[in-house]
């Protein structure tokens with residue numbers, strides 16, 4: 038088989054004792070791919086230990102079996118994220134890959150139905166549960182920093198918004214109390230459940246984009262007035278898709294309000310201030326921050342510091358020599374968008390993250 042028929046995967050993705058339904062190969066010093074584990078066989082802990090002793094930091098799968106590998110990752114995500122022997126960085130990559138796929142599938146499979154199916158919602162909730170577990174580990178903040186600057190795809194973006202939202206709310210229980218005033222009297226399980234629901238909202242905030250064509254979402258250039266009108270309806274479409282689910286109303290409202298601006302002028306309803314539900318005010322900040330610091334089809338990623346400058350209302354410098362980030366009109370006019378108090382708290386969170394230079 039040729040090299041391009043194989044794909045490298047991190048050994049940490051293979052859980053001892055599991056029975057992957059795909060073949061796993063190692064790359065020999067002679068440049069060949071040798072079968073290391075047959076499909077359907079149990080991979081023993083000893084086998085994995087021998088692998089890490091011999092040193093390869095990658096094993097391989099055949100591209101033909103990639104979909105089986107993806108299914109395996111999703112089914113074993115909890116174990117993979119718990120696996121002590123793999124790095125947070127590896128886990129972050131796997132987590133992002135799986136959740137990107139789950140959001141993509143949630144959007145695509147719900148599109149024809151006009152509302153989100155119970156199966157897709159369950160998958161999404163399971164994803165958030167795994168995220169909560171991973172995020173509670175101390176180093177996941179740094180792992181997240183490595184993801185900043187990646188491509189902006191609705192799905193991958195949703196994963197990063199989830200990550201930031203959970204981090205942010207976990208550190209700021211007073212905001213959770215604003216979202217749900219009963220929070221203060223909740224027991225531990227109810228608190229975790231509440232955080233999970235906020236995470237589901239973060240993951241699904243753009244689900245209404247299922248009704249907007251890819252051409253409009255990824256346009257390399259200005260949108261026409263009509264196209265903007267279509268784009269501006271995605272929070273409304275999102276609410277419609279979640280209306281018949283048992284997602285709590287503060288999450289449904291957050292999806293509807295996530296493009297409303299704190300000082301007015303947002304869409305779809307041009308609400309202001311405290312009329313915008315608190316979770317939506319949080320999502321507004323994180324959504325914009327991630328969009329600005331991600332590479333999009335029509336622009337390079339902006340450094341986090343510069344994105345924050347624009348968000349707090351300091352005019353960005355004109356493009357300077359050697360600066361690859363090009364400002365887009367969709368990144369301007371930020372001064373009026375945010376609840377300043379929440380923005381200040383978010384900037385404090387960012388201060389704890391060491392971003393790549």
Ligand SMILES: [Fe+2]
Nearest residue numbers: 242243295296
């Ligand atoms: Fe949106």
